[in-house]
Amino acid sequence: MVQTRSLIDENGKRTDGRVIDELRDVKIGVGIIKNADGSAFIEFGKNKIIVAVYGPREVHPKHMALTDKCVLRCRYHMSPFSTDTRKNPAPSRREVEISKVIREALEPAIILEDYPRAAIDVFIEVLEADGGSRCAGIDAASVALADAGINMRDMVSACAAGKVDDKIVLDINDTEDKEGGADMPIAYLPNLNQISLLQLDGILDSTQFNSCIDNAIKGCLKIYEIQRTALMQKYFGNEKEMELKEE
Amino acid sequence: MQEIKRKFVIPGDKIIEGNIRPLGNALKSGDGIIATRIGIAEAGRDGAKVIPLSGVYLPRVNDIVIGKIKDHSSLSWDVDINSCFTAHLPAQDVFGRDFSPARDDMGRQLSTGDVIISRIATFDRTRDPVLSIQDKDLGKIPHGVILKISATRVPRLIGKRGSMIQTIEQATGTRITIGQNGIIVVSGRTDDGLNLAIDAIHMVEEEAHTSNLTQRIKQLLNVQEPTQPESDTKANNQEDDSNNVLNNGNENVEDKEHGLE
Numbered sequence: 413m414v415q416t417r418s419l420i421d422e423n424g425k426r427t428d429g430r431v432i433d434e435l436r437d438v439k440i441g442v443g444i445i446k447n448a449d450g451s452a453f454i455e456f457g458k459n460k461i462i463v464a465v466y467g468p469r470e471v472h473p474k475h476m477a478l479t480d481k482c483v484l485r486c487r488y489h490m491s492p493f494s495t496d497t498r499k500n501p502a503p504s505r506r507e508v509e510i511s512k513v514i515r516e517a518l519e520p521a522i523i524l525e526d527y528p529r530a531a532i533d534v535f536i537e538v539l540e541a542d543g544g545s546r547c548a549g550i551d552a553a554s555v556a557l558a559d560a561g562i563n564m565r566d567m568v569s570a571c572a573a574g575k576v577d578d579k580i581v582l583d584i585n586d587t588e589d590k591e592g593g594a595d596m597p598i599a600y601l602p603n604l605n606q607i608s609l610l611q612l613d614g615i616l617d618s619t620q621f622n623s624c625i626d627n628a629i630k631g632c633l634k635i636y637e638i639q640r641t642a643l644m645q646k647y648f649g650n651e652k653e654m655e656l657k658e659e
Numbered sequence: 660m661q662e663i664k665r666k667f668v669i670p671g672d673k674i675i676e677g678n679i680r681p682l683g684n685a686l687k688s689g690d691g692i693i694a695t696r697i698g699i700a701e702a703g704r705d706g707a708k709v710i711p712l713s714g715v716y717l718p719r720v721n722d723i724v725i726g727k728i729k730d731h732s733s734l735s736w737d738v739d740i741n742s743c744f745t746a747h748l749p750a751q752d753v754f755g756r757d758f759s760p761a762r763d764d765m766g767r768q769l770s771t772g773d774v775i776i777s778r779i780a781t782f783d784r785t786r787d788p789v790l791s792i793q794d795k796d797l798g799k800i801p802h803g804v805i806l807k808i809s810a811t812r813v814p815r816l817i818g819k820r821g822s823m824i825q826t827i828e829q830a831t832g833t834r835i836t837i838g839q840n841g842i843i844v845v846s847g848r849t850d851d852g853l854n855l856a857i858d859a860i861h862m863v864e865e866e867a868h869t870s871n872l873t874q875r876i877k878q879l880l881n882v883q884e885p886t887q888p889e890s891d892t893k894a895n896n897q898e899d900d901s902n903n904v905l906n907n908g909n910e911n912v913e914d915k916e917h918g919l920e
Contacts, residue, residue, distance in 0.1 A: 449713075449714075449715055450713065467715070467743065468715060468717075468743045469715070469743045470743050470744070470745070479785070521670075523686075523695060527717075527743065528784055528785065529743075529744070529784075529785075530743040530744075531743075558669055558670050558696075558697055559697070559713060560713065560714065560715075561696055561697065561711055561712070561713035561714020561715065561811065562696075562714070563670075563684065563695040563696060564670035564671065564695055564696075565670070565671065565686065565688070565693070565695065566670060566671035566693075567669065567670055567671050601671070602671070603671040603672070603673070603688075603693065604671070604688070640669055643669045643697060644667060644669070647667070647697055647712050647713075647868065648667045648868070649869075
């Protein structure tokens with residue numbers, strides 16, 4: 413990718429007014445779809461994504477079932493109205509690929525061996541897209557999986573870092589993604605300290621690469637706190653301590 | 660368990676450090692025990708576990724479940740028990756040892772759409788659960804309103820020694836049969852009583868993890884005096900039984916999960 417114009421002004425502000433190591437505003441809602449076993453809604457800057465998790469449930473078609481573990485199926489889909497020009501609702505090459513990488517990013521966190529011969533379905537529907545929708549999708553999917561009560565080793569938090577004007581910046585937006593130097597989405601398991609997704613679009617040297625990873629992980633940790641707060645708020649409200657007295 | 664420490668956890672949270680056994684919904688990781696579900700973590704001398712607050716039903720041996728007959732083959736009925744596995748009720752269990760598919764008409768005993776209360780006889784996750792109705796109070800449920808709640812809320816709906824369910828039954832004049840898979844059958848003479856009982860059950864489901872729930876249920880049901888558990892009605896005895904089964908079931912799952920760790 414060759415950058416044609418400057419995306420960081422003289423005050424160090426980016427196209428949407430953020431400084432280089434600042435996340436967009438993130439809001440997460442939990443349990444918004446009554447018919448799903450678990451669900452979440454995330455606003456990640458201008459991204460708006462709804463995620464529903466069903467399962468563990470019976471596998472159809474039956475021959476897809478695995479005898480030793482659960483089948484995890486992910487569907488990342490962008491609504492026709494999610495972009496500037498109408499997007500054909502049929503699954504595109506890009507959506508098929510993102511569904512696969514999201515599945516592989518979530519798989520290490522889920523204890524699939526606990527549910528043999530069953531399936532877990534994750535539906536990620538992008539209502540509005542503004543760059544970084546796969547990361548936002550993973551963040552919401554992880555919250556929805558936890559809401560569905562599926563056994564997990566850890567949560568999954570995802571965030572991108574990249575290169576704009578030869579500077580390493582956190583949380584690339586749509587303009588920076590299209591016109592900037594590099595974009596590197598990362599999914600991270602915060603308690604296990606493992607990376608479950610690492611993609612890179614662009615060219616980075618080794619110091620930039622390391623700096624990008626460090627930055628993205630810092631972003632993931634901030635997102636993790638937001639995920640945690642959202643789940644705690646849904647399940648425990650503002651109660652901090654459990655009363656030991658039982659009725 | 661003595662010296663129980665409780666805290667709220669989400670998946671991946673460390674419950675406690677040290678060489679402690681993981682019980683239900685917990686996992687050994689590094690030098691401690693981590694939670695694998697959202698819920699209330701309890702750590703004591705025996706081990707650490709999480710009481711989950713969400714999730715679908717997974718069958719356990721000896722659970723009492725309510726299911727609906729979906730279909731039958733020549734030797735067994737297929738029963739939907741609100742889980743990711745279809746349960747099977749062998750025809751021999753209903754007809755006895757000398758069952759013959761050629762002689763006996765299975766539709767005479769149970770037909771598609773019938774609702775049964777049954778016990779899970781065997782299940783080990785590699786094969787579908789097998790049900791049995793060979794026990795007291797098991798078999799076809801003739802009438803009632805079917806409700807579905809989350810299986811994680813069932814212990815709360817029953818309450819300590821059946822206190823919650825007795826409160827609801829006595830105040831509304833209904834009889835409530837609870838399956839551990841989250842299916843509930845409510846039957847009663849009056850529509851008002853039925854509706855009130857259904858409202859109360861939904862309230863328990865929605866506010867299961869809050870404290871002072873019994874008080875609020877009593878307010879909803881207009882119970883003036885705190886009702887004492889009485890042992891004169893048949894329904895109460897039945898609920899006590901199901902509560903005992905619940906406790907046994909919990910012990911079983913813990914044992915099973917030790918084996919898997």
